[in-house]
Amino acid sequence: MTDIASTGTAVRILVNGEPRQTGLTNLAAWLDGEGLDAAAVATAVNGDFVPRAARDGITLRDGDRLDVFRAIVGG
């Protein structure tokens, strides 16, 4: 769980289907807070793709569904 003191109000979101609570409501900041390499993941909020360059402009709100994807093997 991320420290909620950093940006004030905490929000409840679903991250890859799991309920989470966070004070980092800026998407780029949230990823950074998770220690994720920004270039190694792709993101969608509520089913809409959020390009890397747009993450800084996305505010996570209560009930938002955040999905984070990684490269894997595939057929």
Next chain:
Amino acid sequence: MNDHTMPAVAGSTPMSSSPPSSPSPSAPPSPSSWRVGGVELHSRFFLGTAGYPSPQILVQAIEASGAQVVTVGLKRQLAHGGAASDFYALVKASGARLLPNTAGCTTAREATTLARMARELFGTTWIKLEVVGDDYTLQPDPFELVSAARELARDGFEVFPYCTDDLVTCRRLLDAGCTVLMPWGAPIGSGQGLINPYALKTLRARLPDVPLIVDAGIGSPMDAVQAMELGYDAVLLNSAVAQATDPVRMARAFRLAVDAGRLAWEAGVMAEQSMAVPTTPVTGRPFVL
């Protein structure tokens, strides 16, 4: 659409536009190169990267296959976890072009979102578009597939649709902006080979100028030879190599099979005869004893 007559028969010449490479006197003939998704390729073998015993065996299999295109995927996960994620650096180092898929998607909306993620993550506009309509057969949903293909083609993607062998669906995919088609040979991972050669022949005959790739269902190199002899431009397979006892050796076997089948298509297989036809040019009987 071209109005070519039905169908390719044994002994017919290739209908694809690319002419065979003219061999120099010293070099044996090799299969012609071909173009797909805006690039020229020499290999006609696309290899999947899933399910290998180890990342090292995957890398060796890619090398043995001679594949210039390998498929990759995306997974919803936060953690950078173990061998599965190390693979990407290894696959990149192989130098093969990446073809990300949208495996697991069941709607156009899911598939288009995942395709955009793949474009960013893998840095390519190529997408193997999979939109599955049935869990047991993993049969593509033609309606969602066409809808997703249209949207992605408009958005600048090179859409490689994983589709059934239905001719009219294939036409709709071309209308939607696809420039290549990837009909199944049999359900994904089943290794049943080409279960409907008639439909595949029909596609080849009716769409002579469209790059066609048999994707899914190939079990043994024999199936790859058959697909190539039908005039298909390439094959895409994964399980047949990954699940072999020795994947690296099998990758090599498929490479040879793909080349053999393609050369046979370019060479023109002889017409089948219903009765024996003497081969040795004797006149009558050699002796009358």
